[in-house]
Amino acid sequence: MPLIEEQIHETFANNAESLEGRLLFAVPKKGRLLQAALNLLEGADIQFRRESRLDIALVKNLPIALVFLPAADIPTFVGEGRVSLGITGRDTVAEHAASVVAAKRERAESGQSTPTDEEDLIGCEEVMELGFGSCKLQVQVPEKGQYAKPSDLIGKNIGTSFVHLAADYFAGLEKEAAESNGEKKLKTNIIELSGSVEAACALGVADGIVDLVESGETMKAAGLKPIDTVVSSIAVLVKSKKPSNPQLVNLIASRIRGVITAQQYVLCQYNIRREKLADAAKITPGKRAPTINALEEEGWLAVSSMVEKKKIATVMDELAEAGAADILVLNITNTRY
Numbered sequence: 466m467p468l469i470e471e472q473i474h475e476t477f478a479n480n481a482e483s484l485e486g487r488l489l490f491a492v493p494k495k496g497r498l499l500q501a502a503l504n505l506l507e508g509a510d511i512q513f514r515r516e517s518r519l520d521i522a523l524v525k526n527l528p529i530a531l532v533f534l535p536a537a538d539i540p541t542f543v544g545e546g547r548v549s550l551g552i553t554g555r556d557t558v559a560e561h562a563a564s565v566v567a568a569k570r571e572r573a574e575s576g577q578s579t580p581t582d583e584e585d586l587i588g589c590e591e592v593m594e595l596g597f598g599s600c601k602l603q604v605q606v607p608e609k610g611q612y613a614k615p616s617d618l619i620g621k622n623i624g625t626s627f628v629h630l631a632a633d634y635f636a637g638l639e640k641e642a643a644e645s646n647g648e649k650k651l652k653t654n655i656i657e658l659s660g661s662v663e664a665a666c667a668l669g670v671a672d673g674i675v676d677l678v679e680s681g682e683t684m685k686a687a688g689l690k691p692i693d694t695v696v697s698s699i700a701v702l703v704k705s706k707k708p709s710n711p712q713l714v715n716l717i718a719s720r721i722r723g724v725i726t727a728q729q730y731v732l733c734q735y736n737i738r739r740e741k742l743a744d745a746a747k748i749t750p751g752k753r754a755p756t757i758n759a760l761e762e763e764g765w766l767a768v769s770s771m772v773e774k775k776k777i778a779t780v781m782d783e784l785a786e787a788g789a790a791d792i793l794v795l796n797i798t799n800t801r802y
């Protein structure tokens with residue numbers, strides 16, 4: 466198979482600008498993760514213009530090309546080293562990892578093997594969580610049906626887009642239930658569905674499903690309830706084991722980390738009498754330590770400290786209680802550590 470760089474060159478042969486020397490960075494082309502991923506790129510000052518219908522965009526201010534791919538395919542491109550970096554859900558990374566293990570097992574069973582050095586380079590490495598796209602891959606059954614626990618589904622039909630994770634999950638259940646009667650073949654029938662998985666039970670295609678849940682509204686609307694969680698997911702930045710430009714990967718990771726920190730923290734500033742500083746500093750310890758300056762007014766100090774956004778209301782209450790005055794909260798646009 467030619468390198469993705471070559472494939473892209475062929476596909477976009479009319480594009481005058483070259484991809485030569487550019488780091489390939491995969492971004493979800495649609496769906497739940499797209500907008501938050503674009504916001505992160507903007508925060509990291511990765512500037513590009515995406516022509517309509519083109520799945521590739523050259524970054525203007527860095528030697529990077531963005532490749533817009535379905536979120537579920539990104540781990541394959543990154544895992545095979547065709548693309549160096551990617552943003553996708555941890556669920557899709559887990560599904561890809563399970564598919565690699567299954568393929569390896571099948572090859573071993575049929576007497577084939579892959580050279581170990583090639584195998585060592587396959588797979589995605591998680592660089593960091595990105596703070597959005599939280600959801601759970603859950604086993605779901607009809608609310609008013611006959612199935613109450615996961616083991617009730619052994620030997621039944623399960624609809625899912627996550628066929629390898631579902632197969633591993635039910636293989637585990639079957640092993641537990643039978644204390645292994647030596648059977649290797651999965652008794653539970655995993656049916657691959659590419660979307661609208663929740664409809665499978667109502668339409669008689671499946672007895673249960675394995676699908677993503679966030680608010681639970683889709684599940685509820687389909688008359689389903691969760692009975693177990695297979696994987697908890699969040700969007701992640703992943704890199705290939707042998708990226709084309711490791712320094713640039715580190716630079717992007719560092720910029721993205723800075724943007725995420727800025728999104729998660731606010732800067733809290735307040736004035737406090739010197740004798741009350743110790744109590745107040747316990748409430749706002751900061752990421753490293755609070756910054757403390759003298760005020761022109763005798764006996765008073767000015768403190769500034771980073772506080773987690775989700776805790777700021779409680780922190781302000783506690784500061785006021787501890788004697789802090791003039792409490793201000795400021796948004797942080799960007800950070801770097």
Ligand SMILES: Nc1ncnc2c1ncn2[C@@H]1O[C@H](COP(=O)(O)OP(=O)(O)OP(=O)(O)O)[C@@H](O)[C@H]1O
Pocket residue numbers: 495496497498535536537553554555556557598599600659660677678679680698699700
């Ligand atoms: N309801 C949700 N809330 C939060 N994150 C989700 C939700 N559904 C999916 N995700 C995350 O977003 C990723 C992409 O899912 P999404 O459904 O947006 O994909 P898609 O590319 O539009 O595919 P499809 O065409 O199958 O819907 C998932 O792998 C998961 O990590």
Ligand SMILES: O=P(O)(O)OC[C@H]1O[C@H](OP(=O)(O)OP(=O)(O)O)[C@H](O)[C@@H]1O
Pocket residue numbers: 496497660661662663676677678679680681682683684
């Ligand atoms: O718990 P909820 O908040 O209701 O979210 C769950 C739904 O979100 C995802 O689908 P999405 O809406 O992205 O579309 P899809 O069914 O086409 O994958 C997922 O596949 C569920 O169907």
